[in-house]
Amino acid sequence: MFFNRKKKVELNTGNIPKHIGIIMDGNGRWATRRGLPRSAGHRAGAETLRKITEHCSDIGVKAITAYAFSTENWNRPPAEVDALMKLLYEYLKDSEKRLAGKNNKIRVIGDRSKLSDEIIREIKRTEELTRDNCGLVLNLAINYGGRDEITRAARLLATDAQSGTLEPSDITADILGERLYTSGLPEVELIIRTGGERRLSNFLLWQSAYAEFWYTDIYFPDFGKKDIDQAIFDFQNRDRRYGKL
Numbered sequence: 197m198f199f200n201r202k203k204k205v206e207l208n209t210g211n212i213p214k215h216i217g218i219i220m221d222g223n224g225r226w227a228t229r230r231g232l233p234r235s236a237g238h239r240a241g242a243e244t245l246r247k248i249t250e251h252c253s254d255i256g257v258k259a260i261t262a263y264a265f266s267t268e269n270w271n272r273p274p275a276e277v278d279a280l281m282k283l284l285y286e287y288l289k290d291s292e293k294r295l296a297g298k299n300n301k302i303r304v305i306g307d308r309s310k311l312s313d314e315i316i317r318e319i320k321r322t323e324e325l326t327r328d329n330c331g332l333v334l335n336l337a338i339n340y341g342g343r344d345e346i347t348r349a350a351r352l353l354a355t356d357a358q359s360g361t362l363e364p365s366d367i368t369a370d371i372l373g374e375r376l377y378t379s380g381l382p383e384v385e386l387i388i389r390t391g392g393e394r395r396l397s398n399f400l401l402w403q404s405a406y407a408e409f410w411y412t413d414i415y416f417p418d419f420g421k422k423d424i425d426q427a428i429f430d431f432q433n434r435d436r437r438y439g440k441l
């Protein structure tokens with residue numbers, strides 16, 4: 197990326213992306229470079245996510261969806277999967293303390309059926325505690341896959357059609373969208389991927405239809421407030437035509 201990381205940008209407060217998706221990549225490489233275990237990179241990434249959430253909340257972003265564990269991440273070595281699950285548990289526990297007095301809402305999106313009872317309990321507890329907050333919504337995507345999400349929505353629609361509560365001819369994109377995990381949230385307007393890769397990796401497939409993409413080589417643990425401001429500044433200077441001229 198050709199941005200000057202030291203330069204502070206002036207954001208247009210009237211055009212802050214309402215919903216940002218983040219692919220938090222590069223934790224493992226960040227740790228390996230320092231001679232640390234990969235789990236230390238994930239831990240540092242979790243801290244970065246906290247800082248970014250706080251900053252986004254301050255500047256008026258309404259929702260963040262963070263890709264914390266994909267449906268494919270189960271294929272990693274068991275020790276790394278365990279470390280990520282432990283980190284998720286701690287993140288949720290810690291959020292209860294940190295969010296006291298703050299107005300943010302935490303939700304977990306994805307298929308919970310493979311998660312441990314302990315984690316499911318903690319997810320429910322954190323969601324319940326923050327349910328009535330009306331500030332930024334932080335969606336943690338855990339055991340999440342875009343194809344999985346769309347398949348689930350199709351299954352829900354088919355069930356409604358079968359029970360006679362929905363006519364197949366009445367199914368529209370909006371109606372399908374209501375069956376996605378992100379239902380009720382603003383459109384995803386910006387997707388950021390750290391760590392140098394330039395692909396979507398099964399993240400927010402439906403929601404990214406008109407999103408702007410921003411990639412950077414920076415490893416996620418090093419991604420700071422100035423970097424997110426750069427991404428938003430770049431977003432604000434794009435011409436979003438939605439297929440029109």
Ligand code: FPP
Nearest residue numbers: 220221222223224225241242264283284287
């Ligand atoms: C990808 O980096 C990152 C992940 C698979 C996990 C992301 C998780 C966090 C940042 C932890 C924070 C969140 C919670 C709530 C647990 P990678 O491991 O593929 O890095 P690499 O490409 O350098 O190997």
